[in-house]
Structures are given as structure tokens and as C-alpha cells.
Amino acid sequence: MRLINLLCSGLCAVAIHAADSWSQFRGPNGDGHTTATNLPLNWSETKNIVWKTAIHDRGYSSPVIWGKQIWLTTATEDGKKLFAVCVDKDTGKVLHDLHLFDVAKPQRITRDNTYASPTPAIEKGRVFLHFGTYGTACVNTTNGKVLWQRRDLNCDHEAGAGPASSPMLFGNTLIVHVDGRDVQYIIALDTATGKTVWKTPRSLNYSKFPVHHRKAYCMPMLVPRGKGQQLVSPAGRGLYAYDPKTGKELWHMRHRGWSVAPRPIFGHGLIFATIDRDNPELWAIRPDGNGDITDTHITWSEKRGMPERSSPLLVDDLLYFVNRGGIATCLEAKTGKEVWKERLKGAYSASPIYAKGRIYFFNETAVATILRPGRKFEVIATSALAPQPLLATPAVDGNAFIIRTGSHLYRIKER
Numbered sequence: 585m586r587l588i589n590l591l592c593s594g595l596c597a598v599a600i601h602a603a604d605s606w607s608q609f610r611g612p613n614g615d616g617h618t619t620a621t622n623l624p625l626n627w628s629e630t631k632n633i634v635w636k637t638a639i640h641d642r643g644y645s646s647p648v649i650w651g652k653q654i655w656l657t658t659a660t661e662d663g664k665k666l667f668a669v670c671v672d673k674d675t676g677k678v679l680h681d682l683h684l685f686d687v688a689k690p691q692r693i694t695r696d697n698t699y700a701s702p703t704p705a706i707e708k709g710r711v712f713l714h715f716g717t718y719g720t721a722c723v724n725t726t727n728g729k730v731l732w733q734r735r736d737l738n739c740d741h742e743a744g745a746g747p748a749s750s751p752m753l754f755g756n757t758l759i760v761h762v763d764g765r766d767v768q769y770i771i772a773l774d775t776a777t778g779k780t781v782w783k784t785p786r787s788l789n790y791s792k793f794p795v796h797h798r799k800a801y802c803m804p805m806l807v808p809r810g811k812g813q814q815l816v817s818p819a820g821r822g823l824y825a826y827d828p829k830t831g832k833e834l835w836h837m838r839h840r841g842w843s844v845a846p847r848p849i850f851g852h853g854l855i856f857a858t859i860d861r862d863n864p865e866l867w868a869i870r871p872d873g874n875g876d877i878t879d880t881h882i883t884w885s886e887k888r889g890m891p892e893r894s895s896p897l898l899v900d901d902l903l904y905f906v907n908r909g910g911i912a913t914c915l916e917a918k919t920g921k922e923v924w925k926e927r928l929k930g931a932y933s934a935s936p937i938y939a940k941g942r943i944y945f946f947n948e949t950a951v952a953t954i955l956r957p958g959r960k961f962e963v964i965a966t967s968a969l970a971p972q973p974l975l976a977t978p979a980v981d982g983n984a985f986i987i988r989t990g991s992h993l994y995r996i997k998e999r
Contacts, residue, residue, distance in 0.1 A: 606979040606986075609703040609750045610935055614805055614896045615849045620939045622983040624998045625954060625965040631907070633997040634984065635676030639669060643700030644933075645750075647979040647986045647993065649673060650706045653725055654979070654986055656993070657713055659699035663690030663746075666700060668723060671993055674983055680728040685719040690924045693746030696975075703750040703976075705758065706962035709729065712758050716747020721762065722778060725901070732778035737771065739764025741799065748801035748845065754828045755817070757781050763800040763819050770804070770817055770824075772831060782831035788822045789836065789947040796846070797821055799841040803998075807871055811836070815873065816846045816855055823857055835873040837881070841865070844954040846895040847935070852917050854883060856896050856903060863889035864907070868920060889913045895935040897943065899957045906920040906932045906945055914961070924961045928953050933975040950989055 610616045624632050645659035654671045664687050670680035689824045690699060702714045710731065711730045711775040717738045718789040722731045739762050741747055749761040757772040768786040773779065790798045802818040806828065814834055815826045820842040825834040841860025868883040889911040898917055906912040907930050914923040929946030932966040942964060943955045950969040956962040973990035980986070984997035 587696060587886075588843060595627075597793060605651075605706065606647070606981060607650060607707065608705050609646055609896060610847060610977060611937075611980065614752070614847065615632050616895065616935055616937050616977075618937060618939050620783045620979040620980050620983050621979065622688055623939045623985060624983075624996055625943065625967070626966045627805045627969070629970050632999050634791070634999075637671055637676040637678065637993045638991060639988070639993050640681075641665075641667065641700075642698045642990070643906055644698050644975045645700050645988075646703040647705050648706065648711070649979055649981050650711075650725065654981075654993070655706055655711045655713075656724070656781055656988060657700040657702070657704060657715065659715070661725065662719070663687055663693065663699035666715050666718060668704070668711070668721070670725070670728070672709055672868065673986070673995065676993070676995060682723065682728055682730075682731070684713060684733075685698065685715065685720050689720050690718065691741055691746065692743045693720050696746050697746040697748065699746060700900075701727075701746065701748045705751050705753045707753060707775070711929075712751055714749075714751045714752070714760060716741055716749065717764070720777065720778075721753070722758075724778055725746070728872060730877070734773065734778050738767075740766040742796060742845075745799065745801075745843070748805040754806065756865045757828075757906070759804055759815065761800070761803060761817065761819070765795040765798050768798055771814075772828075782835060784826060784831040786819055786822060786824065787833055787986045790821070793821050799842060802844045802845040803847055805848045805850065807855055809871055811822075815872070816848050816857065818848060818859070821845065823859065823867075826904070835875055835877045837867075837869065838876070838879075839865075839867075845893050846891055848896050849896055852931045853902070854917065856898065858891060858896065859893050863887065863905065864892050866890045866896065866905075867915070877934070886915060886920050889925060891932075893933040897936045897938055899938050902954075902957065902959070904936060904957070904997060906944055908932055908938065909948070911947050912945065912955075912961075914959070923959050926961045929966075934977040937978065937980065939980070944978075946974055946978060948974055948985075949980065950987075
């Protein structure tokens, strides 16, 4: 019965979530798409701000939304105290501010990261807060009560790096990457109890790789496989696919990369996955393989101007993305042929969002550039908040953006 429930829940999740929530990183389908038809084009600190709420301490986790609630995580700058914050989406009022974990000796991290960078996952009645090696918690969204915690999903994130991999939901399981310098595996936890349902070590021999090549910061993506589904899971020096119900490895690909961050996407029968941080490369991969498919299933690849942090976006037949340096690129999805390449203002970590006839790119100083999708590079509008850090990918609620900056959470909507 549990297996049937898992399969049914996994297959139905996208349809259910799409109607009323922003339940994970990059939205209901995990691909940056929203059905919103009237998201704002123009805003500033004095225009189209419904509310603005201060969020204490530091965090780069993206907001998630269910019902009337917005959840996000934050942490003290030294990483010794970890929190979850819940905000009323209509009023901006803080409903819960939960001190979840204390950390005696957190590893040092770079200023480009925080101790609260993984994005939560949410479903009806429960939100799942993940802080990498420092702890994972499930909270009742009605009363803020902690339902369960895990503090044994430990790994060496490497001093200077820190946690970043976000969890995702599949049926009755919460799936988490644990890719550190010391251990590398993917694990599924029972959403009701937190107990391990399955745990699968990465199959490559990581003892042969330099220690910093063993880690990664990405999260899995659910994509079709025949009549079923598979979890595509980027890791250091490898890209893997697993059966989401059992954790059985289906296939893997070897690559040279490490510290992988962008989440894969799927379309036109291809997986689009970014590998490597220092020399990013985008691979278009056929998803029907078994075993080691490195030499057989790459349809095309591209190295020029690929994103280190921001995830790609697929709209119709075209792929769009922006690298850290602000180079925006459009490629044909089926062939990898370049359509256009242009420079946007600023540096980019947040992933783009597509809404009817518009693509939104948010840079690291809270400036948004809105493009019209197509074979011609066309800027529709630009909008900006007061200059401040913006590294978290925004969420969408109806026709409003929920934007997290370094110190505040905003609801932005045409007034």
C-alpha cells in the first residue's frame, strides 16, 4: 500500500501543487515556470510594494508558500543559531519565528554563502527546513510545533563553502543530497516520522578524486522515464539518476566538475544539466540509459557563458540562462545552437522565472531585467529595489512576487 501511495503521490504532486502553492525551489514544477498572467513589470521602494518585512540575521534560502503562509530560514552570522520564519502572505506579519538548532562549532563559510541557504520544502500541514550538516526539521505549519528532527545527515561542507543543497518532496518522502568532502549519498526520509526510507551512496570511487572535487550543492529533479519517473541528481564528478521509490541507481555520467549548484530541467526528451563551477558546461542528455552512459547519451554540450549558480530556463523551444558575470544566453534546446548572447547589468545568482510572455532575471543588487522570450533579445522593462543583496530566487504567489533580500521580505504586486 505504501508503494502505491508513493507512486500516486509523486505522479499527482505537480498538478496539485501547481494550483495553490510555491512548494519548493523554483516553484511547483521546480523549473521556474508560473501560471501567473499579471506579474508586475515596474516597482521600486515606493511603487507596487504591498508590504516589506524585516527578516533577522542572514539567509539566502528562497521563500516557499502554501495557503496563507510563507516560510524561509535564517541563521546568525556565526552559524551558531538556526531559525525558521513564517510570514502571513497577505499582511507581512511574522506568524512564527522558531529557533530550531544550536550549533556549537560551525565551519567557517564564505561571505557569498550563509548558514541558511537551502530552500525549504512545504506541503499541506508540514514544512521541512534543512540546514545541511547542521540539521533537518519538520514543523507543523498550523502551530509551529517541531514534529521531528534529524541531526545525523552529516558531511564536511569544507571550510569556506557551507551548506546549499535544498530538499525536495516525492510522495511521502523528503529527498536530500549529502555531498561533502567525506561522504557522498542521496537519502529519502519519511515525511511523517523523519526515519530513513532509503539511502544510496554515490557509486563512483570518490577516494580517487581530490577532496574538494567530492562535494556539490545541487538538488535533484524529477523527470520522466518511460511510463515512470526518475530522480536526476547532480553531484561532484558525476551526474546520477535514481528510482525515486527505492533509491536504486538507474544510470550515471562521469564529468570533471565539482561544487555543482544549478538545478537540472527537462524538455523535448532531454535533460539539461550544468556541470562544474570553475568552467561550467551545459549538457543535453537523453534520459533513457542504464549504467554508465557518459559516452553514449550526450546529445550536445556548450561551454561558452554557462551559468555557475543560476539554473537554466526552458520556454518552448529555447533555453535561457545567465552566468555570474551577467552574460545572458539563448540556445536552441534541441540542438544547442546559439540564438543570441547579451550582457545584463550586474552579477547573478538567482534563477530566472517565466510568466506569460515574460522572463525575469534578478541580479545580486536587487535589479530585475524583464525580457520578452524569443529569438530576438528584447528588454521589456527594468525595475529595482534599493541596492541590497539579492541571491535568493524569488517566489510567486498569484500575481505577486515574494522577494527575499539580505534583510527583508517583500510582496510586490501591481497596485
